[in-house]
Amino acid sequence: xxxxxxxxxxxxxxxPHNVTWADLQSTEEAAFPQAEDLYLAFPLAFxxxxxxxxxxxxxxxxxxxxxxxxxNGPQKAQPNAILEKVFTAITKHPDEKRxxxxxxxxxxxxxxxxRWFRQRRNQEKPSTLRKFCESMWRFTFYLYIFTxxxxxxxxxxxxxNTRQCWSGYPYQxxxxxxxxxxxxxxxxxxxxxxxxxxxxxxxxxxxxxxHHIVTVTLITFSYVTNLTRVGTLILCLHDAADIVxxxxxxxxxxxxxxxxxxxxLTFAVVFIVSRLGIYPLWIxxxxxxELYEALGNFPALWVFNVLLMVLQILHCFWSYxxxxxxxxxxxxxxxxKDARSDVESSSDEEETVPRSKAPHSxxxxxxxxxxxxxNGYLTGATSSEEH
Numbered sequence: 001x002x003x004x005x006x007x008x009x010x011x012x013x014x015x016p017h018n019v020t021w022a023d024l025q026s027t028e029e030a031a032f033p034q035a036e037d038l039y040l041a042f043p044l045a046f047x048x049x050x051x052x053x054x055x056x057x058x059x060x061x062x063x064x065x066x067x068x069x070x071x072n073g074p075q076k077a078q079p080n081a082i083l084e085k086v087f088t089a090i091t092k093h094p095d096e097k098r099x100x101x102x103x104x105x106x107x108x109x110x111x112x113x114x115r116w117f118r119q120r121r122n123q124e125k126p127s128t129l130r131k132f133c134e135s136m137w138r139f140t141f142y143l144y145i146f147t148x149x150x151x152x153x154x155x156x157x158x159x160x161n162t163r164q165c166w167s168g169y170p171y172q173x174x175x176x177x178x179x180x181x182x183x184x185x186x187x188x189x190x191x192x193x194x195x196x197x198x199x200x201x202x203x204x205x206x207x208x209x210x211h212h213i214v215t216v217t218l219i220t221f222s223y224v225t226n227l228t229r230v231g232t233l234i235l236c237l238h239d240a241a242d243i244v245x246x247x248x249x250x251x252x253x254x255x256x257x258x259x260x261x262x263x264x265l266t267f268a269v270v271f272i273v274s275r276l277g278i279y280p281l282w283i284x285x286x287x288x289x290e291l292y293e294a295l296g297n298f299p300a301l302w303v304f305n306v307l308l309m310v311l312q313i314l315h316c317f318w319s320y321x322x323x324x325x326x327x328x329x330x331x332x333x334x335x336x337k338d339a340r341s342d343v344e345s346s347s348d349e350e351e352t353v354p355r356s357k358a359p360h361s362x363x364x365x366x367x368x369x370x371x372x373x374x375n376g377y378l379t380g381a382t383s384s385e386e387h
Contacts (some may be wrong), residue, residue, distance in 0.1 A: 009021065012298070012299075013298070013299045013300055014224070014225055014298075014299075014300045015170065015225070015298065015300070016169075016170065016295045016296060016298050017296060017298065019170055023170070023171070024170060024171075024226065026174075030171075030173040031173060031174045032170075032171075032172075032173065032174055032226060033174050033179075033223050033224060033226050033228060035224050037179070037183070037223070038183075038186065038220055038223060038224075040183055040187075041183055041186045041187045041190055042187075042190065044183065044184070044187035045187040045188070045190035045191040045194070046191075047187075048187055048188055048191045049191045049194070049195060052137050052191070052195075055136075055137050055140065056133040056134070056136070056137055059136075060132065060133035060136040060137060061129065061133055063136065064129050064132045064133060064136070064253075065129075067132075067254045068254075069128055069129050069132045069253050069254055070127065070128040070129065070253075071127060071128075071129045072127060074119070074122035074123055074125055075119060075122075075123075076119070076123050077116050077119035077120040077123055078116065078119075080106070080116065082102070082105065082106060083102065083106075083113070083116055083117070083120070084120075086098070086102065087117065087120050092117065092120075092121055093117070094113075094117060099113055099114065126200045128253050130200065131200055131249070131253055132249075132250055132253040132254070134199060134200055135246045135249040135250050135253070136246070136250055138242070138246045139243060139246035139247055139250065141188060142239050142242045142243045142246060143243050145181075145184065145185065145188070145235075145239055146236065146239040146240060146243055148181060149181060149232065149235060149236035149239065150236060152177050152178070152181060152232070153232060153233070153236055156229070156232075158229045158230070158233070159233070162230070162233070162282065162285070162286035162290060163286070163290050163294070164229070165227075165229040165230040165233075165286060165290075165291075166286075166290060166291055166294035166295060167294075169226070169227075169294065169295060170225070170226045172226060172228075172229065174226075174228070178228055178232060181232060181235070182219065182223055182228060182231065182232075182235075185219060185235050186216065186219045186220065186223075189212055189215050189216050189219065190216060192212055193209075193212045193213075193216065196208065196209065196212070207314065207317070210314070211311075211314055214307055214310050214311055214314075215311075217307060218231070218234070218304075218307050218308070218311070219231065219235075221300075221303070221304060221307065222304065225300055225304075227304065230283065230286060230287060230291075233282070233283060234279075234283055234308075237274055237278060237279060237282075237283065238274075238275075240270060240274055241267055241270045241271040241274055241275070244263055244266050244267040244270055245264075245267045245271075247263050248260055248263035248264040248266075248267055251263055252264075261329060264325075264326070264329065265326060265329065265330075267322075268322045268323070268325075268326045271318070271319065271322055272319050272322065272323070275312075275315035275318075275319060276315060276316070276319055279312065279315065280312060283308065284305075284308060284309075284312065287301075287304065287305055287308055288305055
């Protein structure tokens with residue numbers, strides 16, 4: 001084990017030439033980032049998750065009900081033991097052959113069975129109230145941490161001159177405010193890593209999971225190697241757009257259509273300017289060129305930049321979705337269902353009363369309509385990325 005740890009923490013990989021881990025040990029005169037500090041993120045992540053549950057229950061939910069956000073989920077499917085067994089044990093999306101077999105077995109027409117499966121799938125979707133509470137929590141956290149980051153960074157020289165990120169590196173003492181900022185951000189993303197399995201499910205789950213892994217790795221990597229100055233710039237830059245996105249989602253769930261449209265378009269501008277403009281010209285420029293000029297070449301530098309480039313690829317992917325949604329919003333006045341919309345819409349061809357082969361097979365319609373206005377594109381364009 002000692003040999004593995006020695007290999008993993010090889011100074012020639014992690015640190016510039018002629019710098020050792022002993023040089024970065026905290027003393028009475030100066031404190032430096034230590035890998036052990038990051039263990040604090042795990043209990044803090046649990047605390048953040050518990051605070052979230054309390055916030056959603058006692059603050060977000062009353063606000064949602066006061067704003068008359070719909071509390072009920074999609075209409076439940078008519079109980080049917082045979083279809084339920086197929087749904088839970090075999091498939092949630094039966095093919096044409098299976099539909100015909102079920103039609104004969106139940107004496108239902110195929111359209112009614114299709115509608116039942118659609119209702120049953122929608123039955124597992126979260127209510128608008130739950131989505132509002134989740135968005136309000138994220139909005140509150142992003143607003144708090146972004147405000148904290150701006151207040152901290154405006155007092156630092158590297159906000160105005162990115163070359164200051166490397167001045168005196170790696171012998172840059174760890175300031176208490178910077179330590180707090182880093183640990184809270186890391187704890188929040190650890191909480192998202194685990195809570196996303198119980199949060200509102202979206203179709204880009206894999207992409208968001210990748211994003212969270214990259215983010216946690218970047219925060220951890222930059223802290224251990226004391227690349228924290230540029231790290232604070234990255235964190236603050238990424239939080240800006242997420243505030244507006246969550247506000248737009250809340251307005252959408254409250255059915256404030258004009259406000260939701262305005263906030264979404266504002267989000268689109270902020271996201272594209274910050275992620276496709278400021279990020280590469282400000283952040284990548286300093287990590288790819290200014291860092292190299294100041295410190296020379298060492299392996300960890302390239303790992304750091306590869307992770308930042310992966311983040312930029314995700315930015316481009318989400319920007320494409322945002323531009324696509326914004327174009328539809330401007331050109332048509334409303335947006336069609338997007339790939340990441342939270343609720344599966346009913347078919348436009350469905351009838352109000354389903355056709356059946358027998359009176360007992362009548363099934364009520366779902367009532368869940370396709371996304372209109374910003375309902376589809378707010379959840380489809382990006383996450384919050386979340387970052």
